[in-house]
Amino acid sequence: MGKTLIIAEKPSVATDIARVLGGFVKHADYFESDKYVLSSAVGHLLELAVPEQYEVKRGKWSFANLPVIPPHFDLNPIEKTESRLKLLTKLIKRKDVDALINACDAGREGELIFRYITRHVGTKKPVKRLWLQSMTPASIRDGFTKLLDDEAVQPLGEAAVSRSEADWLVGINGTRAMTAFNSQEGGFHKTTVGRVQTPTLAILIEREDIIKKFVARSYWEVHGTFAANAGKYNGRWFDEKFSKDKKDAEQKAERLWDQASAEAIRTKCQDKPGVVSEESKPASEICPLLYDLTSLQRDANGRFGFSAKTTLGLAQALYEKHKVLTYPRTDSRALPEDYIATVKDTMGSLESTRYGVFAKQILKAGWVKPNKRIFNNAKISDHFAIIPTSLEPKALNEAEAKLYDLVAKRFLAIFYPSAEFLVTTRITRVEDEPFKTEGKVMINPGWQAVYGKEVRAGGAEDESTLVHVKPGEIVLGEELKVIANQTRPPARFNEATLLSAMEGAGKLVEDEDLREAMSAKGLGTPATRASIIEGLVSENYVQRVGRELHPTAKAFSLITLLRGLKVPELTSPELTGDWEFKLRQIEQGKLERNKFMAEIAGMTSHIVEQAKSHRGETISGDFSTLKSPCPKCGGVVQETYKKFQCQKCDFALWKILAGRQFETVEMEQLITQREVGPLQGFRSKMGRLFNANVKLTDEFEMKFDFGSGSEEDAEEIDFSGQESLGKCPRCGSRVFDHGMSYACEKAVGSLRTCSFKIGKIILARPIEREQVVKLLHAGKTDLLPKFISKKGRPFSAYLVAGPDGKVGFEFEPRNTKSKTTAATNETKVTKPKTRTLSSKKVLSGKI
Structure with a gap:
């Protein structure tokens, strides 16, 4: 056999x-x-x-x-x-x-x-x-x-191969076509595009365009403090006749667009009596759906700052290594209809954990029962929602424990009844001017009990609970204020909101059930969205600034090109979301693979033909005008698709140098100060990344400056007029900002007697001037995040100066639990580890 x-x-x-x-x-x-x-x-x-x-x-x-x-x-x-x-x-x-x-x-x-x-x-x-x-x-x-027969998953296999080939055709042809277009005037300007990645980038650019064009409008609100027998409460004036204007979302009932009108209301109502009417209505709030990967990534980003990639890695470890979660790469938020017994078993296993009080309550009350919102075969594709398994979590690290806690609490909360509130709306009418006050009292926490919400003793007041007012009581408008404000542009995307927009094919859908319905036509899949975002970051189309995602100049240039070439296939999230929907149809046996691939081939040909037909043409776009005058003639410098060009003379600077595109602010600095940097992301002819300062020569040409060469070979470097950052920890001389480094004055020039230098960029992280000042004065910087190791992993560390003047990393102490102390929750703190770095490595950033 x-x-x-x-x-x-x-x-x-x-x-x-x-x-x-x-x-x-x-x-x-x-x-x-x-x-x-x-x-x-x-x-x-x-x-x-x-x-x-x-x-x-x-x-x-x-x-x-x-x-x-x-x-x-x-x-x-x-x-x-x-x-x-x-x-x-x-x-x-x-x-x-x-x-x-x-x-x-x-x-x-x-x-x-x-x-x-x-x-x-x-x-x-x-x-x-x-x-x-x-x-x-x-x-x-x-x-x-x-075990399934191979024929049962044949459609899934066809969808998988189709996805792979479609991404290759669009990615390779699109990238080569856009690179060829951008390299027409010489050089090699690699311009990557992707079937899903580029429409995702278009979402970010569209939001950034709105923010750029946004014009703030001033408005005023009238806020009042009212004195009742039981105490004081606040109210805000509103227009009772207000109706929403679909064309102007900024219009709201409480906003006044004329300061004089607001002041008139304040004067009219100040120190005047008011009559109160009140209406209370019961309200309820249902628990959100179980997690799929995208919703889990979204919540983990919002609560813990985890990137989508980090969340996927943690969830995969909890599934594969610890076996405490079900399969994480799912787009389903429901469970199979025959899973009730399994859920009860899982609840039983949770009884012995810290979630036991909730698991016991669920089983005792019989809340695990047929419910189409939870158990629904129609809402399940290849996989069901992410839930805990029957195994008890052990030896989880802090990040894994946080993610497991999110899933476990959602799993418990979904079976609890709705949270119940009493919502009170109070209208205080002073001199016929209405002021609204809203309060909310929790009557029954329901599912929110799992998250620590309780009804407080003696009436259970929320923060927004109103002081009591008797029927017919007269209150006094004690203090009225006019609050000036301005409308704000929409917020930039972070990973949580971008994941939502990708799921809704470019539409930021807040309603959970509607978002779930639209997810079939989303951009990418739950399993791929994290890598799509990481790809945009690695290609320098997007930068992480705190938790926000900022598109770069390179990103604007690409989307400008694609819009100019009229290829909506690569810029329309809805259109690309439709391709993802068709892949799902192939999985379900509803669409033939060859029909889908024929459409992809047609899309590919169209992209290439559009690029070919626009050769030699100028791409129009929403370009900026520099604040700095032309250094050659004083004229206006205007950005074009490829250059920053003076409108009066022949002065022009290319936007791309050694594969790196300049941001507008960097070009401003280069023109005004004749130097900018050090900048990261340049690429040599051999394909190697490097950092450099860029100088503008007397001939108005851009030139790399690596902080060495003829200048350092001079007899002496003149630091007069520069402010010293502090004393050199090696020789006691002064340290200055110099080229690509912060250097001892005796470590440059021809007569070098010291070797102390600190690179301005270390492991892909710019080192701020103020941190060098701290290092020289206190021997240690603040904890600096976002160093990138040789393996591409981000880490945080202090820079410290040793007694011999050598600079090294010091890492935060880690909390570790030994077997004997874990049971008593005694924490053992390891000593901080310091790793010394040679000055050459620090200077180059190749630590």
Whole structure:
């Protein structure tokens, strides 16, 4: 009897399966038992490639060789994982292996990984599909008793391949076409685009355009403090006849657009008696839906500041490593209708945890019962909502514990009844002018009890509860104020709000149920949205500023180009969301793959043809005018698509230098101060990133300055007129801002007797002048975030100066719990670790 080869997506999953099924002997990178051979991929092992006869080896980035739409694709091994592919090929071809089990992640990408492997090997051996929603031992055992036929997931496989090929066609052709367009006048200006990434960028640009064009309008409100027998309360004047104006969202009942009118109301009502009328109505609030990945990422970003990528990584660890959450890469917010018994079992397991009081209450009250808002097969695609498993969480780190807590509380809260309130609206009428006051009293916390909300003793007042007023009581308008204010532009996107906009195909939908209904036509999938945002950041289209996402000059330039070329396929979130909807239809067997791919090929050809037909033309756009006059003639400098051009003389500066696009403020500084920097993100001809200052020469040309060379070879550097930052920790001389570094005055020039320098950029993080002052005076900076390690991971550290003047990192002490102290919650604090850095490494930032 032959053996069955099980292929998981990751080694850790293969290890779990081996442990649960039992009887395996471990070999190098695979397991074997009497019945099974078990191994895994390590993520994607193969990538799409154009067949050699259709690919152009030279000049492939030129218009002459576009579009590239091959009749089929080849698969090329990914170099760094080629050894694993060879192992799986060998195992698949073993003569004693007569069947395969696809145990890759239960979703589109897992299906793609497995199908590319079997296609590459060319095997015809029969395949079964293991579909796991949870990684608990019980779920794994159950999954092996319910293996799916390969035909059942064939549509999912077709959707996976279609997604992969569509992204390749649009991404490669679009990138080559836009790069060719931007490189017409010389140089090589790589301009990346993507089927989902670029419309997501367009969402950010559209919001930024609104903010830029926003003109603030002044308005006034009249606020009053009213004295009643039981105390004071506040009210705000409002227009009782107000009706919403769809054309002007800034119009609101309480706003007055004329200061004189507001002052007149204040004068009229000051120190005058008022008559009170009051109406109280019961209101209720239902618990939000269970989490899918996007809503979990959104809440984790809002509450903890976690990026979408971080949340996905934590959720994957809680699913795969700790096995305490169900499969996280889901877009469903409901559970299967036959899952009631499983939910009760999970509730039972939570009884012994810190959530026990709520789990017991739910089971005792019998609240786990059929409910279409929770248990609904029609709202489930490949996966159901993210909920806890029956395993108790142990050894979670702080971030994992926070995310688990979000999921566990939502899981408990969804079964509780609605929160109940008594909402009171009080109208205080003074001299026929109405003032509104609203109060809210919680009557029953319902599901909010899970989040710590309680009815307080003695009537349970909320912060907004009103002081009591007797029927017919006369109150006094004791203090009335006119509050001046201005309308504000919409807020910039953060990751939470951008995820919502992507889910709603560009529309920021606040209503949970409506957003869920629109999610089928969203941009990307829950599993890919995090990587889309990270891709925009890594390509320098977007920068994180605090929690906000700011599009860069490079981003504006790309969207300006695409709008000018009239290719809405790459700028319309709704249109691209429709492509995602069609991929879902392929998964469900409602759309043929070849029809979708024909549409993608047509879209690709249109993008390329539009770029070709606009060659040599100037792209129009909403460009800025610099405040700084032309340094050559004093004329006005106007931004164009590719340059900053004087309108009177021939002075012009390219917007892109060494692959990096200048921001308007950077160009302003370069023109006024003849120097800007140090700036990051330049790329050499060899493709290597570097940092540099940029100077404007006497000939009005841009030139790199790396802080060394002829200037440092001079006999002496003149620091007169510059303010010293402090004393050199090595020799006691003065430290100055110099070129690419903060340097001791004796570490530059021809007669160097000291080597103290600190780079202005260390590990991709600009070092602020004030932090260097602190380092020189106190021996230590503040805790500095956003250093980027060699592995691309962000970290925070102090810069400290040692007794020998060497500068190093000092890391925050970590809280660790030993086995003996964990039970008593005693915390052991580790000592801060310091790592010393050589001055050369600090200067270059290559620590």
